[in-house]
Every structure is written in C-alpha cells, then in structure tokens.
Amino acid sequence: MVRILLCSYNGERYLPAQLDSILSQRTEEDYELLISDDCSGDGTREILRNYRERRPDRVRLLLRESPSGGAWRHFLSLFTEGYAAGADYIMLSDQDDVWEPEKLSESLDAMRKMERSCGAALPLLVHCDSRLVDGELREIAPSFTAYQKMSPERDKLAQLLVQNHVVGASVMINRALSDRIRTMPERIVMHDQWIALIAAAFGRLLYLPKPLYLYRQHGANVLGAEKGSLFSELFGRLGIGRKDGRSKREMDEHSRAVYAALFEQAESFLRIYGEELRPEQRRLLEDFLRIKEQGRLGKIINILGHGFTYNLLHRTIGELIFI
Structure with missing residues (x-):
C-alpha cells in the first residue's frame, strides 16, 4: 500500500x-x-x-x-x-x-x-x-x-x-x-x-x-544551515556576517543563478505539462517567463500583479530589486 x-x-x-x-x-x-x-x-x-x-x-x-x-x-x-x-x-x-x-x-x-x-x-x-x-x-x-x-x-x-x-x-x-x-x-x-x-x-x-x-543538520548537509531572520538575510545578501564567507559579488552571482534555475524549471514544467494545464494556468506560466525579458518596472508590475512573491516583505523587495 x-x-x-x-x-x-x-x-x-x-x-x-x-x-x-x-x-x-x-x-x-x-x-x-x-x-x-x-x-x-x-x-x-x-x-x-x-x-x-x-x-x-x-x-x-x-x-x-x-x-x-x-x-x-x-x-x-x-x-x-x-x-x-x-x-x-x-x-x-x-x-x-x-x-x-x-x-x-x-x-x-x-x-x-x-x-x-x-x-x-x-x-x-x-x-x-x-x-x-x-x-x-x-x-x-x-x-x-x-x-x-x-x-x-x-x-x-x-x-x-x-x-x-x-x-x-x-x-x-x-x-x-x-x-x-x-x-x-x-x-x-x-x-x-x-x-x-x-x-x-x-x-x-x-x-x-x-x-x-x-x-x-550536519557538515555535509547545507540546507537549513542558517536561521531565517530579517537581519541575517539582509546583511547576508550584502555579504556581511555570512557563515559560508560569500562576498556580495558572490551573492549577486548566486541570486542570478537561483532565478535562472527558477525560470528553467518553469520552462520545463510548461513543456511537459502545458497541454494539460487550464488556459489560465498556461498564461500564468507564460507571464512568469516573461519576467526575464521585461524592464524593471515591467518586472515589478508582473510580479505583484500575479502574486509571484515571497512570503516575507523584505524577501519580496529583494526579489523586485535583483530578479
């Protein structure tokens, strides 16, 4: 069973x-x-x-x-x-x-x-x-x-x-x-x-x-290593006080890689399941993928309009700035 x-x-x-x-x-x-x-x-x-x-x-x-x-x-x-x-x-x-x-x-x-x-x-x-x-x-x-x-x-x-x-x-x-x-x-x-x-x-x-x-949580397992908090996330994004020693430049590169992976994941999802999605779901995926090509104002309108947001305000603000 x-x-x-x-x-x-x-x-x-x-x-x-x-x-x-x-x-x-x-x-x-x-x-x-x-x-x-x-x-x-x-x-x-x-x-x-x-x-x-x-x-x-x-x-x-x-x-x-x-x-x-x-x-x-x-x-x-x-x-x-x-x-x-x-x-x-x-x-x-x-x-x-x-x-x-x-x-x-x-x-x-x-x-x-x-x-x-x-x-x-x-x-x-x-x-x-x-x-x-x-x-x-x-x-x-x-x-x-x-x-x-x-x-x-x-x-x-x-x-x-x-x-x-x-x-x-x-x-x-x-x-x-x-x-x-x-x-x-x-x-x-x-x-x-x-x-x-x-x-x-x-x-x-x-x-x-x-x-x-x-x-x-152990040395070979990095997921969940740092407590999620406003100050640790904000300073960590600037490369300050990070346990892994990453600099701001390295964090910027990491952010770009994370967002690129999210878009590639959405592309895979649309490719595999697109024909089975409801029309409004397919449009949602397509609008999410349009973020890659939009200017800053267009990205902000798209993200907030569709709810492509994070669970905390400072995380969403970071998304609007760096995505």
Missing part, C-alpha cells in the same frame, strides 16, 4: 539510524522500503545489503551501476523509471534524518481524509513539519518550518513557482499524483519543488504542523 523511496549516497554514518526508524514505524499498514543507492563509495552498500538480509519482507534494493546525475534526478528517476508504479501511496525519505514512530500512520491518516473529501482521483500531497537537530540528534529548533520562516499555507502555483515550502523528506503523495511524474525534466531546482508544482497545478496540498521526523 505504501512505498517509501529512499535515495542513498555515501551515507554510512547516519543511514542505520534512519533505516531503524523507518522499520520501526507504529503501523499495521502494509509498507515497503525501496532504497536506491547512487554508486556510493563508502560502506553504504554493505549496510544496505545487511538490512535487506535482515528484513527481506520490508526492504528492496536498487544498486545503480552508473551515477544518476544528482539528488533531484535520483529521486525523480524512481518515478520515471517505474519504481513508484503500483503503490497506493509514496513517501520520500532522505538518508540522514530520523522518523518519529508515527510518521507513516499520521501522514496516511491525513491523506485518507483528503481522499475522502476530494476523491482519490485528484493528485494529493501531504507534508509535515520536523524538528531541526544537529549531527548527534541534539535539538537546534523544535520546528524547522518556524526556524526557516517558511509559510506552508502559500501553496498556490504562482507562489510555488518562486518559493518552495515543501520539504521532500516530509512528503507523502497518492497514486494520482505519482502517476503524473512520468517525464524527467531537463532542469529543475529540486525534486520537492517540482512535485509541489504538479500538486498545485492539478490537485491539492495539505500541511501537517506536527513535527514527524528529525531533520539532521
């Missing part, structure tokens, strides 16, 4: 804790864990083989012979190559987190309520909060969402084109949504934003404010 897709790569240090947490879920539901390893060079594959031998009833392995090309391609390939097919529900998992015992059951309960309300034929996505912890699982913040100043209620297509509030490791999707992920895009920002865009365009998203897993 539920297939959990875990992508691994050189994860020997933290992987056992995550596997143990998944295999210890408090549920009577039928579920399996499909682990795809992306040519790890450490002890990851030996760990995975040991777990498969111990739990052949739950664990399936896909040991890739050639690299997938990165995290988002690795995850999406499990859909486009058919490894997600046939399951009623799909959950995504990172290799270095730790699930709370009720993550599967509470996500599934929420999904079933949505399907009863909306119908199982509608593409649906459920995602949740997490607790931010360090490499040794010591708590940094009780809510990753609050720590990053995310706004999960901003789940409209126009908003998600610019800013993602869905964390891949928190996600459960139904078969109707899984079946829509059938073509590998040329370039996207990340797989979680891509899946969120599909859900926003064709179905619905639901956020559970309860932290159902531990998001492990």
Whole structure:
C-alpha cells in the first residue's frame, strides 16, 4: 500500500539510524522500503545489503551501476523509471534524518481524509513539519518550518513557482499524483519543488504542523544551515556576517543563478505539462517567463500583479530589486 523511496549516497554514518526508524514505524499498514543507492563509495552498500538480509519482507534494493546525475534526478528517476508504479501511496525519505514512530500512520491518516473529501482521483500531497537537530540528534529548533520562516499555507502555483515550502523528506503523495511524474525534466531546482508544482497545478496540498521526523543538520548537509531572520538575510545578501564567507559579488552571482534555475524549471514544467494545464494556468506560466525579458518596472508590475512573491516583505523587495 505504501512505498517509501529512499535515495542513498555515501551515507554510512547516519543511514542505520534512519533505516531503524523507518522499520520501526507504529503501523499495521502494509509498507515497503525501496532504497536506491547512487554508486556510493563508502560502506553504504554493505549496510544496505545487511538490512535487506535482515528484513527481506520490508526492504528492496536498487544498486545503480552508473551515477544518476544528482539528488533531484535520483529521486525523480524512481518515478520515471517505474519504481513508484503500483503503490497506493509514496513517501520520500532522505538518508540522514530520523522518523518519529508515527510518521507513516499520521501522514496516511491525513491523506485518507483528503481522499475522502476530494476523491482519490485528484493528485494529493501531504507534508509535515520536523524538528531541526544537529549531527548527534541534539535539538537546534523544535520546528524547522518556524526556524526557516517558511509559510506552508502559500501553496498556490504562482507562489510555488518562486518559493518552495515543501520539504521532500516530509512528503507523502497518492497514486494520482505519482502517476503524473512520468517525464524527467531537463532542469529543475529540486525534486520537492517540482512535485509541489504538479500538486498545485492539478490537485491539492495539505500541511501537517506536527513535527514527524528529525531533520539532521550536519557538515555535509547545507540546507537549513542558517536561521531565517530579517537581519541575517539582509546583511547576508550584502555579504556581511555570512557563515559560508560569500562576498556580495558572490551573492549577486548566486541570486542570478537561483532565478535562472527558477525560470528553467518553469520552462520545463510548461513543456511537459502545458497541454494539460487550464488556459489560465498556461498564461500564468507564460507571464512568469516573461519576467526575464521585461524592464524593471515591467518586472515589478508582473510580479505583484500575479502574486509571484515571497512570503516575507523584505524577501519580496529583494526579489523586485535583483530578479
């Protein structure tokens, strides 16, 4: 009924804790864990083989012979190559987190309520909060969402084109949504934003404010490294006080790369799903892509008029200046 897709790569240090947490879920539901390893060079594959031998009833392995090309391609390939097919529900998992015992059951309960309300034929996505912890699982913040100043209620297509509030490791999707992920895009920002865009365009998203897993922050994992705050973001944009040492010039280059990736992602989305979109959705994508060619005043009018904005005022002001 539920297939959990875990992508691994050189994860020997933290992987056992995550596997143990998944295999210890408090549920009577039928579920399996499909682990795809992306040519790890450490002890990851030996760990995975040991777990498969111990739990052949739950664990399936896909040991890739050639690299997938990165995290988002690795995850999406499990859909486009058919490894997600046939399951009623799909959950995504990172290799270095730790699930709370009720993550599967509470996500599934929420999904079933949505399907009863909306119908199982509608593409649906459920995602949740997490607790931010360090490499040794010591708590940094009780809510990753609050720590990053995310706004999960901003789940409209126009908003998600610019800013993602869905964390891949928190996600459960139904078969109707899984079946829509059938073509590998040329370039996207990340797989979680891509899946969120599909859900926003064709179905619905639901956020559970309860932290159902531990998001492990460690040296090899930069996402979520800095707390989202007005002053840290403003000064960081100017290259002041940044932990990564980036200068203003480097931040300007980074901003241009981020916006370029957003436009390329939108182009891929329009290319793959354009014929299935409603006319107003197609126009929305086309207007978003016009931002690239517009002057500053035209960009501002377009962004504010369509709601291609960020969740906080200073972030939107930065967008209007730098995009």
